[in-house]
Amino acid sequence: MPAERVCKSCKRIYEGDECPNCQSKETTTNFKGKIIITNPEQSEIAKNLNIKQKGTYAVKLG
Numbered sequence: 001m002p003a004e005r006v007c008k009s010c011k012r013i014y015e016g017d018e019c020p021n022c023q024s025k026e027t028t029t030n031f032k033g034k035i036i037i038t039n040p041e042q043s044e045i046a047k048n049l050n051i052k053q054k055g056t057y058a059v060k061l062g
């Protein structure tokens with residue numbers, strides 16, 4: 001199983017060639033914690049982390 005990759009710009013965890021959020025290709029596999037945002041408009045966590053799109057995100061980059 002390949003390691004999960006996180007976008008360095010927006011912390012989105014994704015599979016594929018580029019970040020579906022910001023089209024960045026800069027990734028890291030070194031991160032801590034994981035949150036799934038399903039409703040960014042109503043999530044305090046999403047607001048705190050400045051997340052505007054649903055998806056799986058890293059809480060902290062290593």
Ligand SMILES: [Zn+2]
Pocket residue numbers: 007008009010011012019020021022023024
């Ligand atoms: Zn991104």
